[in-house]
Amino acid sequence: MDLGIAGKVALVTAASSGLGRAMAVALASEGVRVAVTGRDPERLQATVDACRELGTDAVGIVWDLAEHGRARAVADQVAAELGPVDILVNNTGGPPPTPALGQEPGLWQDMYAAMVLPVIELTDAVVGGMRERGWGRIITSTSSGPIAPIPNLGVSNTLRASLHSWSKTVANEVAADGVTANVIVPGRIATPRVESLDRARAEREGLPEAEVQQKGRASIPAGRYGDPAEYGAVAAFLASRQAAYVTGSVVRVDGGQVPSV
Numbered sequence: 001m002d003l004g005i006a007g008k009v010a011l012v013t014a015a016s017s018g019l020g021r022a023m024a025v026a027l028a029s030e031g032v033r034v035a036v037t038g039r040d041p042e043r044l045q046a047t048v049d050a051c052r053e054l055g056t057d058a059v060g061i062v063w064d065l066a067e068h069g070r071a072r073a074v075a076d077q078v079a080a081e082l083g084p085v086d087i088l089v090n091n092t093g094g095p096p097p098t099p100a101l102g103q104e105p106g107l108w109q110d111m112y113a114a115m116v117l118p119v120i121e122l123t124d125a126v127v128g129g130m131r132e133r134g135w136g137r138i139i140t141s142t143s144s145g146p147i148a149p150i151p152n153l154g155v156s157n158t159l160r161a162s163l164h165s166w167s168k169t170v171a172n173e174v175a176a177d178g179v180t181a182n183v184i185v186p187g188r189i190a191t192p193r194v195e196s197l198d199r200a201r202a203e204r205e206g207l208p209e210a211e212v213q214q215k216g217r218a219s220i221p222a223g224r225y226g227d228p229a230e231y232g233a234v235a236a237f238l239a240s241r242q243a244a245y246v247t248g249s250v251v252r253v254d255g256g257q258v259p260s261v
Helices: 018-029 041-052 071-081 105-115 117-133 154-177 192-205 209-218 228-238
Strands: 009-012 033-038 058-062 087-090 136-141 179-186 250-253
Touching: 009 018, 009 071, 018 033, 018 041, 018 087, 018 136, 018 192, 018 228, 033 041, 033 071, 041 058, 058 071, 071 117, 087 117, 105 117, 105 154, 117 136, 117 154, 117 179, 136 154, 136 228, 154 179, 179 228, 192 209, 228 250
Parallel strands: 009 033, 009 087, 033 058, 087 136, 136 179, 179 250
Antiparallel strands: none
């Protein structure tokens, strides 16, 4: 299927590894010109190279999402090097695993500053141009925690839930202008983040890491962890011409793991 987005410009944040990289590569495979951000220059360049190997233009911008006030400058840099952003993929790192109760206020403030504010600021920086051109895609990658809270991920469950409500509100505000806004939710995808969470659980419960992974697979009807490329493919579809009538939605890529309807 031709997704009809060749030549469009995408900006994917936190794309030096894991799900961000998978989404950037999936878009590049459709001929999208891709800008990616990340904190580690070497890993970021590896993502840029992977996108360029697919025959499209790609640029990397070193940016720690906790650095406020840079969103507009990043959007302007992308516009200068590739063109105005048509597809924005909001992806952020996750906080350390903790309960919801008993956390220092500073942790909540720091994580809100790194996980929520950059998404809002960057979207505000590019959505005006999307609306003027009558076409745009805003895709926000979160977690299954807002749907079914994940034990010991209290900060993540709470802050990512705010992005679900924000995205739905944005979708209603821009739908008439040809712009869609959707949330994409991973289950247990084989990424460094999931590996670190499995390792933390093993240490917390005094179990071998292999046993924790086996329990993880057993909780998934598909019987396995997802491939990052499978997640990237869903993001690419949400960015497509064919997905023009999909907006305000939360799309799960979880192998059936989330127990709620």
